[in-house]
Amino acid sequence: MPDDDLKQELDAAAQKAGLTIPPERHDAILVSYKDLKRMTALIRQPRAAAAEPSNVYSLVPRR
Amino acid sequence: MASSLHTLSIAEAGARLRAGTLTSTALTRASLERIGALDGGLDSFVLVTTERALADAAAADAELKAGIDKGPMHGIPYGLKDIYDTAAIRTTCHSKLRVDNVPQADSVVAARLKDGGGVLLGKLATHEFAIGGPSFDLPFPPARNPWNRDHIPGGSSSGSGAAVAAGFCRMAMGSDTGGSIRGPAAYCGVVGLKPTYGLVSRRGVFPLSYTLDHCGPLARTVEDCALTMQVITAHDPQDPASADVPVPEFTRGLDWGVHGVKIAVPRHFYAQAEGASPEIIAAIDTAAQTWAKLGATVEEITLPDYDLFNACGRIILNAEAYAIHEQDLQTRPLDYARMTHARLVMGGFLSSADLVQAFRLRRELADALNATLARFDAVITASSLSQAPRFSDYRDGYPVAWPVQTMPFNVTGHPAMSVPTGFSTEGLPLSLQIVGRPFDEPMVLRIGAALERALGLADRWPELAPDAAAKAAAS
Numbered sequence: 001m002p003d004d005d006l007k008q009e010l011d012a013a014a015q016k017a018g019l020t021i022p023p024e025r026h027d028a029i030l031v032s033y034k035d036l037k038r039m040t041a042l043i044r045q046p047r048a049a050a051a052e053p054s055n056v057y058s059l060v061p062r063r
Numbered sequence: 064m065a066s067s068l069h070t071l072s073i074a075e076a077g078a079r080l081r082a083g084t085l086t087s088t089a090l091t092r093a094s095l096e097r098i099g100a101l102d103g104g105l106d107s108f109v110l111v112t113t114e115r116a117l118a119d120a121a122a123a124d125a126e127l128k129a130g131i132d133k134g135p136m137h138g139i140p141y142g143l144k145d146i147y148d149t150a151a152i153r154t155t156c157h158s159k160l161r162v163d164n165v166p167q168a169d170s171v172v173a174a175r176l177k178d179g180g181g182v183l184l185g186k187l188a189t190h191e192f193a194i195g196g197p198s199f200d201l202p203f204p205p206a207r208n209p210w211n212r213d214h215i216p217g218g219s220s221s222g223s224g225a226a227v228a229a230g231f232c233r234m235a236m237g238s239d240t241g242g243s244i245r246g247p248a249a250y251c252g253v254v255g256l257k258p259t260y261g262l263v264s265r266r267g268v269f270p271l272s273y274t275l276d277h278c279g280p281l282a283r284t285v286e287d288c289a290l291t292m293q294v295i296t297a298h299d300p301q302d303p304a305s306a307d308v309p310v311p312e313f314t315r316g317l318d319w320g321v322h323g324v325k326i327a328v329p330r331h332f333y334a335q336a337e338g339a340s341p342e343i344i345a346a347i348d349t350a351a352q353t354w355a356k357l358g359a360t361v362e363e364i365t366l367p368d369y370d371l372f373n374a375c376g377r378i379i380l381n382a383e384a385y386a387i388h389e390q391d392l393q394t395r396p397l398d399y400a401r402m403t404h405a406r407l408v409m410g411g412f413l414s415s416a417d418l419v420q421a422f423r424l425r426r427e428l429a430d431a432l433n434a435t436l437a438r439f440d441a442v443i444t445a446s447s448l449s450q451a452p453r454f455s456d457y458r459d460g461y462p463v464a465w466p467v468q469t470m471p472f473n474v475t476g477h478p479a480m481s482v483p484t485g486f487s488t489e490g491l492p493l494s495l496q497i498v499g500r501p502f503d504e505p506m507v508l509r510i511g512a513a514l515e516r517a518l519g520l521a522d523r524w525p526e527l528a529p530d531a532a533a534k535a536a537a538s
Contacts, residue, residue: 010412017411018393025396028405028460035462036381036409039374040417043424053422054429055274 068093069230073287087138091120094140107225111185119182135290137180142235145186148267170267179294187222195403209525214451217247224251234282240271242469245481250451252492255281256288260476261306264299272383275473285511289313316509322358325439329366333445340449346484372471378421385410401460429475442498446481450491
């Protein structure tokens, strides 16, 4: 994604989250945002619907 | 500064205290004098609790003289990372947002150390909220590496690593969400144990990421980590993650050696990683050969890609940390340091599906590691791909490419301990980490103790410049 598009996407995401990004901090946050997008893509792999998350819990009382 | 009391381990000092050849007051005064003379060049403490320390020490001396023995930390000076709540003692998280925070109650760990007769020397520097650093736009300066103050001591338990390496205390408590105990231990040349998730109570420790946070000790020796664990480990019904499991005898097996122990080495984790230092790789190879000579079976294995573990952990950390800081990030962003702010806001850009996918991956990764540990007693890998970076390697506010390889075992919750393996040609510490089965800390400690004995590194100390000289060199 071109950096200008990525910047617009970040600004929209920040607005949706209710975050104001100070101008002097924007460039650094954009670098982190690019890395975040790489990681969210990386964790999406083929999985069956039955592949449950790690935090499914049990109601059996602990001893 | 003629005293050499700082070289005594917890075990050695404890033996002298019980034999009546040393008092806790003398031990504590020696620590306070050493901090006063040398910490100006390291900034490992954000608060030295002199009066409290001397009162704790006097109480310990009286009790020991009366035949009351509260356990291995009785009369031993220690420090706490400044995210551990301490009743009536400022707990700042190294942040402008909490610089005046004075808790009413102790964290569970602080209370257990107090009940165990320990002597609180003070509160130690951390990266802001255990995530943002090294930063210079905070109420306190960042801690520096005792082996070379131009280099970082690691983080986020930066003061804990520096204080132990400098001989200010034999043990300091840290916390580890993605490597914040093991990283500073690795960079400062000390031992750092991240216990199994849920083994040590997190209550009263400011959270960074609920499902990744662990409390644990940094110490000069493996034995000192084991002794500390004996004091701080207990089921806590008020910590939702606390495991109701029997407390093992952590020192049991430290002198058993590793004959017959099965060790797995996922060499691809670190040897094929970008930026891996040949010195780090060679030191791990040497350690593996050492264990083999001592009778262990060492076998190379493969695990899922390191990047998967790291991405999984980063997404969970970002989401959970953001949930904690959301309101302050929205209303007072400039009160965070640039680096902290840049990291914490990432969670605001994640979707609910991102987090659930990370939790699904987490289960798969934990299953893969458990399958390996069904065949082996432990896994060995790098704590960090390199020696401690320089402060000048960091551009303020920009994301930090930490070379540590610690996040996988926060994701899975397995116990992991960083131990020194030697020194680089620049004289900075090298290390590896030992990962064990859940709640099998005794095996992790046993394997670490065998290597520690074989390498004989615990007697090497950094040469510290007195306060005035260090400041002059920096100016």
